[in-house]
Amino acid sequence: MPSIASPGVCSVAPDGTVPFGARPAAPQSPTGYDGGMNVVVVGAGYVGLANAVILARQHEVTVVDIDQTKVDRMNAAQSTVAEAELQAYLDTTNLNLRATRNLPDAVRTAHWTLIATPTDYNPATNYFDTTTVEQCIAQTLTTNGSSMIVVRSTVPVGFTNTMKEKYDTPNILFVPEFLREGHTLNDSLDPSRVIAGGNTDQAQAAADLLVSACEEQDVPVLLTGAREAEAIKLFANSYLALRVAYFNEIDTYAISEGLDARSSIEGIGLDPRIGNHYNNPSFGYGGYCLPKDTDLSDTIAGICLQQSTPHPLNVSLLNHAGDRLCQHIRHQVGAKGHDGRWAAWGSSANES
Numbered sequence: 001m002p003s004i005a006s007p008g009v010c011s012v013a014p015d016g017t018v019p020f021g022a023r024p025a026a027p028q029s030p031t032g033y034d035g036g037m038n039v040v041v042v043g044a045g046y047v048g049l050a051n052a053v054i055l056a057r058q059h060e061v062t063v064v065d066i067d068q069t070k071v072d073r074m075n076a077a078q079s080t081v082a083e084a085e086l087q088a089y090l091d092t093t094n095l096n097l098r099a100t101r102n103l104p105d106a107v108r109t110a111h112w113t114l115i116a117t118p119t120d121y122n123p124a125t126n127y128f129d130t131t132t133v134e135q136c137i138a139q140t141l142t143t144n145g146s147s148m149i150v151v152r153s154t155v156p157v158g159f160t161n162t163m164k165e166k167y168d169t170p171n172i173l174f175v176p177e178f179l180r181e182g183h184t185l186n187d188s189l190d191p192s193r194v195i196a197g198g199n200t201d202q203a204q205a206a207a208d209l210l211v212s213a214c215e216e217q218d219v220p221v222l223l224t225g226a227r228e229a230e231a232i233k234l235f236a237n238s239y240l241a242l243r244v245a246y247f248n249e250i251d252t253y254a255i256s257e258g259l260d261a262r263s264s265i266e267g268i269g270l271d272p273r274i275g276n277h278y279n280n281p282s283f284g285y286g287g288y289c290l291p292k293d294t295d296l297s298d299t300i301a302g303i304c305l306q307q308s309t310p311h312p313l314n315v316s317l318l319n320h321a322g323d324r325l326c327q328h329i330r331h332q333v334g335a336k337g338h339d340g341r342w343a344a345w346g347s348s349a350n351e352s
């Protein structure tokens, strides 16, 4: 662990802490926004790290994670995810950033607490496991009831309002994250949109906070209710999964019928309502988000929190990754007239 500041971090004391007074002065924002606030980001994964680094150009940012290895990496200006752009950014940008495992200590003076912890989908119960997010909300409120909490983890519809009622606070917003793994830095500096769920001045302030950290300030911003923001995130991922599945099926059909898949897909996409983007067939869809955010094997009610009556919308998604892989291999083997043993390595699927 370095004892003096290196680009991307400030100096770290022998006990692993970084006193706020030891931080380098926050650089003046290129956008003129000079908030200089205390921001805590909980979770040092894809979402948390990306949010932390873009905000740490203008604000004092503390990242909290339960994983000591990630905390150490961040305090040594090492990216916690394998993305070269993020590491280059940490190497070259003057950031006011430190990491710790101590959430109560970090949030004590926080104006904003962003939560980016995992919310895995449990197919057995048909629910997202929001335990870590709720734990972080509860711990934050216990220490600092005036910190504005911004949930960036993907949560089921109704979660934010349930938390506000349960903990009797208006200070929780849901602002969905739309970044893609592999593009986390660019998608954070140049997001497609910022959706702030809350319809309040605080939601506007949260949108301002995130937009002010972007490269350009003309980011589309939409303020909605919290439930609408939660639904937008889930339904956007459902659409993306459907689109991937659709082009995969076109590809499968093309192979089985001896058609040229690429030109077929290009011709379909020339219709401006469809477009020639996000149409690259693969073995299925993968990554962390699409499978879990679209696991709608029963009904979409599965992702809606404590829905007492089943929702009529039933979406059957096609993600036959294994079948498609076997089909491709059989096709290749058959085409070359070989028999015997084949090996495959380095396969991947479309992600979001």
Ligand SMILES: NC(=O)c1ccc[n+]([C@@H]2O[C@H](COP(=O)([O-])OP(=O)(O)OC[C@H]3O[C@@H](n4cnc5c(N)ncnc54)[C@H](O)[C@@H]3O)[C@@H](O)[C@H]2O)c1
Residues within 6 Å of the ligand: 042, 043, 044, 045, 046, 047, 048, 064, 065, 066, 067, 070, 116, 117, 118, 119, 120, 132, 135, 136, 152, 153, 154, 155, 177, 178, 179, 180, 181, 288, 289, 352
């Ligand atoms: N990965 C994506 O592309 C993406 C995009 C949009 C939204 N999301 C959503 O954002 C959330 C986080 O995703 P991610 O990809 O960053 O996850 P991740 O697994 O990369 O990172 C999560 C981090 O949270 C830490 N953590 C777990 N429990 C904690 C706790 N109680 N306190 C502090 N830290 C804790 C973990 O150690 C880990 O470092 C999920 O809800 C996900 O669905 C992810």
